Amino acid sequence: MLTRRQLRIKVMQTIFYFQRQQNDDLRDREKFLNQSMTQTYVLFLYMSQLLVKIHELAVERQKNVAKKLLASEEERTAPAFFAENIVLNKLRESQALVDALEQRKLDPWELDSKYVSNLYEKIIASPAYVMYTSVPESSYKKDLKFVIDIYQDIIAPSDEILDYLEDKNITWVDDYPLVNTAMLMFLRRIKASKDVKLPELVKETDDIKFTMELFRKTVLNQDELLERLEKRTPNWDKERIAPIDKVLIIMAQSEFLYFPSIPVKVSLNEYLEIAKDYSTPKSSTFINGILDSLLKDFEKNDQINKIGRGLM
Known part of the structure; x- marks a missing residue:
């Protein structure tokens, strides 16, 4: 029932909620x-x-x-x-x-x-x-x-x-x-000749593992991930960057760096689509620019290690 995108949204909401609550x-x-x-x-x-x-x-x-x-x-x-x-x-x-x-x-x-x-x-x-x-x-x-x-x-x-x-x-x-x-x-999917089967919460058991790992990797590396964002926006007042945008950018970085089986393009597209639904009208353009800049640095420094063909 819950897709990977929807699980990413759950992680985003949790990080955002606890940032506002200042609960560590x-x-x-x-x-x-x-x-x-x-x-x-x-x-x-x-x-x-x-x-x-x-x-x-x-x-x-x-x-x-x-x-x-x-x-x-x-x-x-x-x-x-x-x-x-x-x-x-x-x-x-x-x-x-x-x-x-x-x-x-x-x-x-x-x-x-x-x-x-x-x-x-x-x-x-x-x-x-x-x-x-x-x-x-x-x-x-x-x-x-x-x-x-x-x-x-x-x-x-x-x-x-x-x-x-x-x-x-x-x-x-x-x-x-x-x-x-x-x-x-x-x-x-209900059929007259068959017993009713309820859908599962997630399609694959690995999806729950992915969700918890994405959450932990993002939270535990939050300072480093935010520091990279701030270096890309030195002339920006912190208040000008939408809080949701910050969360999405650090989550995307987590996937780029710590999830070798997820293609970069998949991660990038997912967070841009989430931004369209949950942040400001200009957020997807802003996030795309920041992530594109970060990706160039990651690739230059050989920080992205994806497993499998075509994952870049």
């Missing part, structure tokens, strides 16, 4: 970074369970309609589509999701059912629901399209949900777009 305890920083990664997965579980709770409400509403003696055919049919949705039923029956929640002692939305109810009401009043219930034939493709549509158009853009999640965990604001993208990929 490495164990505290590492604990914060680990929690930041695991909490991203917790957010994924929250959003998965949100769909389950919405579906449970749909099932409950269908049962209530079925008890009505004078309910019209339309009143009976529309809730049935929602309640019998193949994708939502597979998710609701997922033992993997149940186990993941139990393992972390999580019971999302149980005490906050108003958010579930509000989303349910928005869904049944939406054009997506009208289109979904107007087609009499039932199919996996139709059910999946409905779930994707309501997630993209109603659930993910909900300011009420985002405010709620921000109150739960401040770091989830940054994780929210990532998790929503992961949710859509996850939903598309």
Whole structure:
């Protein structure tokens, strides 16, 4: 679920946060970074369970309609589509999701059912629901399209949900777009004939090792890495350099110098892209200029040692 770029962002956020806190305890920083990664997965579980709770409400509403003696055919049919949705039923029956929640002692939305109810009401009043219930034939493709549509158009853009999640965990604001993208990929992989499998936090176990090593190398060599930056900007007031830019420049240096298996171009491109999303409009140009200058010196002094062909 978390890519290398997203893991770099986690490291950047941790270094930036503790610089502002002026906390030099490495164990505290590492604990914060680990929690930041695991909490991203917790957010994924929250959003998965949100769909389950919405579906449970749909099932409950269908049962209530079925008890009505004078309910019209339309009143009976529309809730049935929602309640019998193949994708939502597979998710609701997922033992993997149940186990993941139990393992972390999580019971999302149980005490906050108003958010579930509000989303349910928005869904049944939406054009997506009208289109979904107007087609009499039932199919996996139709059910999946409905779930994707309501997630993209109603659930993910909900300011009420985002405010709620921000109150739960401040770091989830940054994780929210990532998790929503992961949710859509996850939903598309649900099959009617197979058990639901949850995605892993990272694709490769080495990715966690990379994250912690990048963090430690950057923090433990921070003075030296910052000194190189200051030598490249002697006429700049320190306040003029965006704090995030400083963090990205020292992290990039770490990858150039201490990660022999990562190509220089990959590292350079990754930090320029992160700067576009997290810093000022001019940051990527500034960072590119500084790193280009540093790379020339590193190469001149034979400080870059990459393993493998084409890694420069």
